[in-house]
Amino acid sequence: MPLDVALNDVVRLRKPHPCGGYEWTVVRLGADIGMVCNTCKHRVLLPRREFGKRVKRFVARAPRAPGSAGTLPPDEPSIGTTE
Ligand SMILES: [Zn+2]
Numbered sequence: 001m002p003l004d005v006a007l008n009d010v011v012r013l014r015k016p017h018p019c020g021g022y023e024w025t026v027v028r029l030g031a032d033i034g035m036v037c038n039t040c041k042h043r044v045l046l047p048r049r050e051f052g053k054r055v056k057r058f059v060a061r062a063p064r065a066p067g068s069a070g071t072l073p074p075d076e077p078s079i080g081t082t083e
Helices: 048-054
Strands: 010-013 023-028 032-037 043-047 055-060
Touching (some): 032 048, 043 048, 048 055
Antiparallel strands (some): 023 032, 032 043
């Protein structure tokens, strides 16, 4: 099953970043997933497979356009609307 991830999604990883932060915002999609640490703003690239292994859960989902999930960056990121 392909990993359902889109730009501006916020994810929580299984292990904390050395800065102590657990939450990352997705900033790049491709063969590798780019993420920025929400705590220290450090940016990393992870292969999709590795990303899938490290993510514990999604904290916030960016809005998906119906029928084109994950292909376009949303105009209004919903960062901050954690559940
Ligand atoms: Zn960090």
